[in-house]
Amino acid sequence: RxxxxxxxxxxxxxxxxxxxxxxxxxxxxxxxxxxxxxxxxxxxxxxxxxxxxxxxxxxxxxxxxxxxxxxxxxxxxxxxxxxxxxxxxxxxxxxxxxxxxxxxxxxxxxxxxxxxxxxxxxxxxAQGQHKVQRGYLPTATYSLHWIADPALQRPVAGFVRHEREQVEHQIDAMLIHDNPYRKAKI
Structure with a gap:
């Protein structure tokens, strides 16, 4: 406000x-x-x-x-x-x-x-932790990439796997700690 x-x-x-x-x-x-x-x-x-x-x-x-x-x-x-x-x-x-x-x-x-x-x-x-305090809860976004060089496919896949885990943890933490919506009492 x-x-x-x-x-x-x-x-x-x-x-x-x-x-x-x-x-x-x-x-x-x-x-x-x-x-x-x-x-x-x-x-x-x-x-x-x-x-x-x-x-x-x-x-x-x-x-x-x-x-x-x-x-x-x-x-x-x-x-x-x-x-x-x-x-x-x-x-x-x-x-x-x-x-x-x-x-x-x-x-x-x-x-x-x-x-x-x-x-x-x-x-x-995508992006922007400042959005959470303004009512926009984080959600995962997805993209598809083609890696033409076979020598790069394995290292890129490993990085993406690691990054996915980190992003999932960050989203979970933001939903728990930064969520601007009050918890409903049941």
Whole structure:
């Protein structure tokens, strides 16, 4: 609640936009946010600017953008997609930092949207222990990789086996010790 109050006190207008609402100018702004996040996190910006325009053309009905504006100019955005009964959070970015704005746009507004539209789940994406205290319990995610070099298959399989055990222990510990939901009395 404190985080939401602090964001509400900012002179920022947060809007929930659909694919039809997303203009090229808004996509330009979001692409800048995306690049900024990649630069900050030492990541690789693997999506192109043209990709984002294609989202409006081909996925407009499934696209949910939560975008923050300051003095009418976009300053942050959280890209989400609807699928079945779930809202999937995918990309976040900003041009300037505002305390708790990330949590408001990516988590709280996503939950608000899901409730308002009868969705039963919000999947906020992999990683981030900070998500647990905001109501997102950890769940395992899976991926499939093909290792072309036979000499690497055994060592990679061993690493993955060890990592899987560690992740399972971490999830269990977070569910026990960091779970924000009160235990129901039976």
């Amino acid at each position: 404190k985080e939401r109050r602090e964001v509400a006190a900012l002179d920022i207008d947060i809007r929930t936009l659909t694919g039809q609402d997303m203009t090229e100018a808004l996509w330009d702004a979001f692409f800048g946010f995306y690049l900024n996040t990649s630069d900050r996190k030492w990541g690789q910006a693997y999506l192109t600017r043209a990709f984002f325009s294609l989202l409006s053309e081909r996925c407009a009905d499934d696209l949910v953008m939560i975008m923050a504006f300051e003095q009418g100019q976009p300053v942050a955005g959280a890209l989400n997609f609807r699928g079945g009964d779930t809202l999937y959070g995918r990309n976040w970015g900003c041009s300037e930092d505002h305390k708790f704005l990330h949590f408001e746009a990516c988590y709280y507004r996503a939950i608000d949207y899901a409730i308002a539209h009868g969705l039963t789940r919000v999947e906020a994406g």
